[in-house]
Amino acid sequence: MKKILTTPIQDAELESLKIGDIVYLSGYLITGRDDVHQRLIKQHRPLPVDLAGKAIFHAGPIMREIAAQPGRYEVISVGPTTSMRMEKYEREFIAATGLKMIVGKGGMGPNTVEGCQKYKAIHTVFPGGCAVLAAQCVEEVERVEWLDLGMPEAMWVMRVKEFGPLIVSIDTHGGNLFEQNKATFNQKKGPIVDEICTHLDFLD
Amino acid sequence: MEHSEKYQDLVRLLASMTAYTSKHLPDDVLAKLKELRTQETTPLAKVVYDSMFTDLDMANKLDRPCCQDTGVIQYFVQMGSHFPYVDEMENALRDAVKVATKMAPLRHNAVEIFDEKNTGNNVGTRIPWIDWEVVPQRDDVRVYTYLAGGGCSLPGTAKVLMPLEGYEGVVKFVFDQITSYGINACPPLLVGVGIAGSAEVAAKLSKKALLRPIGSRNSNPRGAMMEQRMEKGLNEIQIGPGGLTGANSVMGVHIEQAARHPATIAVGLSTGCWAHRRSLLHIFADLSYEVLSHKGVEL
Numbered sequence: 001m002k003k004i005l006t007t008p009i010q011d012a013e014l015e016s017l018k019i020g021d022i023v024y025l026s027g028y029l030i031t032g033r034d035d036v037h038q039r040l041i042k043q044h045r046p047l048p049v050d051l052a053g054k055a056i057f058h059a060g061p062i063m064r065e066i067a068a069q070p071g072r073y074e075v076i077s078v079g080p081t082t083s084m085r086m087e088k089y090e091r092e093f094i095a096a097t098g099l100k101m102i103v104g105k106g107g108m109g110p111n112t113v114e115g116c117q118k119y120k121a122i123h124t125v126f127p128g129g130c131a132v133l134a135a136q137c138v139e140e141v142e143r144v145e146w147l148d149l150g151m152p153e154a155m156w157v158m159r160v161k162e163f164g165p166l167i168v169s170i171d172t173h174g175g176n177l178f179e180q181n182k183a184t185f186n187q188k189k190g191p192i193v194d195e196i197c198t199h200l201d202f203l204d
Numbered sequence: 205m206e207h208s209e210k211y212q213d214l215v216r217l218l219a220s221m222t223a224y225t226s227k228h229l230p231d232d233v234l235a236k237l238k239e240l241r242t243q244e245t246t247p248l249a250k251v252v253y254d255s256m257f258t259d260l261d262m263a264n265k266l267d268r269p270c271c272q273d274t275g276v277i278q279y280f281v282q283m284g285s286h287f288p289y290v291d292e293m294e295n296a297l298r299d300a301v302k303v304a305t306k307m308a309p310l311r312h313n314a315v316e317i318f319d320e321k322n323t324g325n326n327v328g329t330r331i332p333w334i335d336w337e338v339v340p341q342r343d344d345v346r347v348y349t350y351l352a353g354g355g356c357s358l359p360g361t362a363k364v365l366m367p368l369e370g371y372e373g374v375v376k377f378v379f380d381q382i383t384s385y386g387i388n389a390c391p392p393l394l395v396g397v398g399i400a401g402s403a404e405v406a407a408k409l410s411k412k413a414l415l416r417p418i419g420s421r422n423s424n425p426r427g428a429m430m431e432q433r434m435e436k437g438l439n440e441i442q443i444g445p446g447g448l449t450g451a452n453s454v455m456g457v458h459i460e461q462a463a464r465h466p467a468t469i470a471v472g473l474s475t476g477c478w479a480h481r482r483s484l485l486h487i488f489a490d491l492s493y494e495v496l497s498h499k500g501v502e503l
Contacts, residue, residue: 022251062272062311076309077263077272082355082388105355106388106447127252128355128390128446129479130259131272150322151312165251167448178387181449185383185441192437193379199433200371202426 004162008053009100011120017168019175023124024164028054028157029103029138031061031078034085035153036146040096041089048145049155051097058083058104060152062131063141073141075158079131080105083112083123091115107169107178116170123170126163137163211292213491218300218347220503221495222277223308225349225483226269229260230497232418233394233480236455240392240445249450256445256478271479273353274310277301277332280350280415284342288489293345297334301326313354335408343489346496348415348482356393356477359385362407364470374399374471375434381473382438382454387447390477394418395438395457398472401464406472413458414476415484422459431457445478455480 005013007027017023030049039045061078065071083104086093090108093099094115101121102112105128116122126134138158145155169177229237241253263270279297283290304310305326314328315321326332359381365373378397386393398409421428435457444450455478464470476482484497495501 020248022248060272060311062269062274062309064309077269077311079272081273082358084388085358105390125446125448127255127259129271129353129477130255132262132266132268132270133255133259135268136262150315150324152322165255167248167251167446178447181443181447182384182387184449185387185443188441189379189383192440193376196375196433196437197372200375200430202371203367 002162005101007055007100009055014100014120014122014172017122018171018173019168019177019180021168022165023168024162025055025101025103025166026161026163027159029057029160029163030054030158031059031154031156032056033058033060033081033153035149036155037086037089037093039146041092047097047155049157051099053098053100055101055103056099057158058086058102061156063144063151063156073144073156075135075138075141075156077131078134078138079129080126082106083108083125087111094119094121103163103166107176107182109179113170113174113176116172117174120172122168122172124166125169126166134163137161210289210491211296214289214292214296215299215303217485217487217491217493217503218296219303219307221347221483221485222300222304222349223310224498224501224503225481226274226308226310226351227263227267228498229270229479230482231499232497233455236418237392237478240452240455243451244445246450248448249444252445252448269308269310271353271481272311273355274308274313275351275353275481276313277326278335278350278352279332280335280337280348280412282337282339282346284339284344286341286343287345288343294334297332298327301332345487347485347487349485350415351481353477353479356389356475359389359475360407360473362398362403362410362470362472364403364468367467367469369469371430374469377471378434378473379438382475383441383443386475387443389475390479391443391447392445392452392455392478394455394476394480395434396474396476397457397459398461399459399464400462400470400472401468402470403472405462406470407474408472409460409462410472410474413460414474414480415482416458418456420458422461424461427459427461431459
């Protein structure tokens with residue numbers, strides 16, 4: 001059975017989740033990436049969207065203005081972007097906003113793990129590149145804020161239905177799926193590289 | 205010329221190819237992904253591959269870019285010296301990007317340096333990036349269009365090694381970068397490696413390596429052997445689709461080389477994500493064309 005989280009997300013729902021679980025999201029998903037993090041944490045500008053209990057999406061979509069409806073947009077493609085870029089500010093971002101879920105791509109670091117544990121939030125990944133699949137889970141683009149940042153960096157407020165699959169990569173208990181995987185990859189790497197190198201003595 | 209009918213035809217053709225590239229993977233990439241998909245057994249790897257193929261089907265049916273990050277657009281042009289539109293080609297490519305941005309539509313990705321403003325049409329200072337090769341005594345042109353997202357551009361790097369680090373140093377450099385940064389770049393990756401005498405030459409060749417069809421091999425037998433061993437080795441690490449572990453890591457490893465300086469071995473690395481959106485368009489002197497990367501496609 002599909003595990004569906006609906007915004008506003010409660011802490012209790014998150015506590016039962018662990019890394020590697022697959023969930024889906026219904027409710028509010030708001031895009032926020034490099035510039036949004038920078039404006040709030042470094043420039044101390046108030047966010048134009050209340051994120052408490054909601055989910056943010058590390059994503060820069062392709063949106064199209066609906067003909068004859070100025071200011072109204074439809075989503076064409078909206079896949080996740082590399083979450084690690086936001087690692088620098090994510091802990092403070094979680095603390096400042098009260099967001100409960102981050103959707104992105106690839107892993108994040110110890111800063112985010114600490115934020116997720118302390119303030120009860122999770123980081124999940126949507127399969128990278130699957131942007132039309134993601135767009136099909138969007139019911140409506142309600143509004144856009146900070147469009148002066150350009151299409152990829154603006155805050156797009158989307159209402160989504162069973163948005164997923166979302167794979168839990170950081171849980172509320174300190175688990176970090178990608179760090180775990182990375183350790184395994186690095187462990188395997190040494191002997192493999194050594195073996196390849198026995199065949200590459202090309203210097204004359 | 206700029207306003208002539210022929211110029212407009214050329215712009216339309218290049219724009220259509222660019223928009224098409226954003227929506228459909230080339231034949232070789234699609235075949236490789238299908239092959240890799242069949243080898244997966246774990247639920248996470250399967251769910252990621254299922255999502256990828258559902259996405260490609262939807263992109264095809266709905267006529268939309270299959271990934272939202274349509275990149276800072278790059279063209280690699282092999283220009284016949286007698287091609288009748290050689291003087292117009294650069295402007296035609298810039299105009300084509302503006303047209304394709306609306307036509308596809310593509311995401312706005314050109315951010316001016318220092319001003320930090322998005323130009324809103326994917327055209328900016330030296331962008332689209334155009335790489336020129338002149339092919340003597342020919343009147344046709346081959347245009348590679350490559351849309352690389354930010355995610356798969358992030359692992360890009362180059363370094364000049366000391367010769368005694370040898371080819372072993374090259375392998376170590378590539379493996380270190382792929383296992384730490386490659387996992388976030390939407391694997392299974394196509395790995396491009398350039399080996400040369402200086403950083404910028406190696407970097408450029410690493411990108412050109414990504415233009416080669418998957419399965420093709422380096423022209424030098426040692427180079428081909430090195431590609432195969434690196435490919436096998438990276439696959440044994442089992443990074444899996446999306447970095448979530450699985451049966452494989454890469455779609456391939458391609459190496460391109462230039463002669464080096466006696467005192468340097470430079471290595472460049474570029475990675476292409478699974479949604480490797482590159483195309484090859486062959487344009488003849490009369491502006492008739494064939495799409496070499498996507499069989500049977502009419503633009």
